[in-house]
Amino acid sequence: MGSWMHAILVVGAGFAGAVHARELAEHGWRVDVIDRRTHIAGNAYDEVDATGVRRHTYGPHLFHTSNERVMVWLRRFSAFVPYEHRVSALVLRLERCLPLPVNRTTINAVFGQSLGSADEVRAFLSRIAVSHPAPRNAGEYLESRIGRELTDLFFRPYTRKMWALDLEQMPASVVQRIPIREDDEDRYFPGDRHQCLPAGGYAELIARILDHPAIRISLGTPFEKRMSRGYAACFTSMAIDEYFDQALGPLPYRSLRFHHRTEPARYALGGTMQVNFTDASIYTRQSDWSLLPGHVVRATGCKTVTLEEPCADTDNNMERYYPVKTADGGPQALYERYRALAAGEPSLHFIGRCGTYRYLDMDQVINQSLQNVRAWLGLRDDADEQRAAS
Ligand SMILES: Cc1cc2nc3c(=O)[nH]c(=O)nc-3n(C[C@H](O)[C@H](O)[C@H](O)COP(=O)(O)OP(=O)(O)OC[C@H]3O[C@@H](n4cnc5c(N)ncnc54)[C@H](O)[C@@H]3O)c2cc1C
Incomplete structure (x- = not known):
């Protein structure tokens, strides 16, 4: 040097x-x-693997921004292809995948309702909400917005495996930005002007x-x-x-272990690139890279699907992914x-x-x-x- x-x-x-x-x-x-x-x-x-599919080595990276300066700067170096990310949650009890973040479709499916408008969804949520006038943590915040059942189904086991913490041990700020949608919007980043991937x-x-x-x-x-x-x-x-x-002393980080599975190219769980597992299994989510535009670089009849298992950075060679x-x-x-x-x-x-x-x-x-x-x-x-x- x-x-x-x-x-x-x-x-x-x-x-x-x-x-x-x-x-x-x-x-x-x-x-x-x-x-x-x-x-x-x-x-x-990212790299192209033996199945001919480009996968993101350290978990899915979906680019989204409303920042024009960033977009203009990046376009100097690459073309971008449009991609609107959608996520579904596998709910074993219902044996089906539902939209995430929680929206009207999700609520209707979980509670067997047929709420037809945003007003009806709002009224329904206020009936099932639990009163926490000044929520002190993520658990109380969620319960005060969407009630106990949705909190326990979509957030509690997921948070525990993702962070090794209970919702009550986390600040409300970590879940405050997660939208609860009163309509059928199922895009993950609908508010961002640019949702795309480098070509x-x-x-x-x-x-x-x-x-x-x-x-x-x-x-x-x-x-x-x-x-x-x-x-x-x-x-x-x-x-x-x-x-x-x-x-x-060490700053705590969460890390991820990636488990790759080869599957036939034609099968797609939930039909979305990302499926979250709401149950208490060790995995939080899976990514089907073949569903990202331009990611099937060579057709081989099969594809890679990657499952994520959260762990502490100390259990994964000090790979630091998420500050806690x-x-x-x-x-x-x-x-x-x-x-x-x-x-x-x-x-x-x-x-x-x-x-x-x-x-x-x-x-x-x-x-x-x-x-x-x-x-x-x-x-x-x-x-x-x-x-x-x-
Ligand atoms: C699982 C996961 C999913 C994500 N998904 C998204 C997403 O969908 N959309 C999005 O916008 N962002 C996403 N991100 C965030 C995105 O990865 C970060 O914004 C971006 O990588 C930050 O860049 P960085 O340069 O700060 O860190 P990094 O990309 O981590 O780069 C830091 C580099 O420093 C090197 N380094 C560290 N220590 C040393 C050392 N001692 N000596 C030499 N080199 C060292 C590392 O090897 C590494 O290459 C995700 C992050 C993770 C972990």
């Missing part, structure tokens, strides 16, 4: 690292990017972002503190607690203490999902990265761009 006074070290070749690297390179900096994995693209990485996959998109003469990439290279010596700055998407050798939020605010408070430590190193900048210990979608990471670089370069963030980002 060379040392350049006019160079910057970027740790991580996921979206955060790639966007930082590209923007810095375009503003005249030499950029060294390292990643401990043997591939670029971070958790958005050639995420790995190709990020390869193009990183393709700049001033960017040098070293894969299979874990960060060591001595590496940042001599650089003007280091932008790192590594976990903030890992950087400080967990001196204040608890109702008592413990992990969030610990993160703030790490952030205070990081403030003592002015040329070090923590970026991305693990660097900032927040679950961020790809568009949010891209937007933050664009803003970050502009701020670091002392450039004004154009007001229009700011508005587009909000």
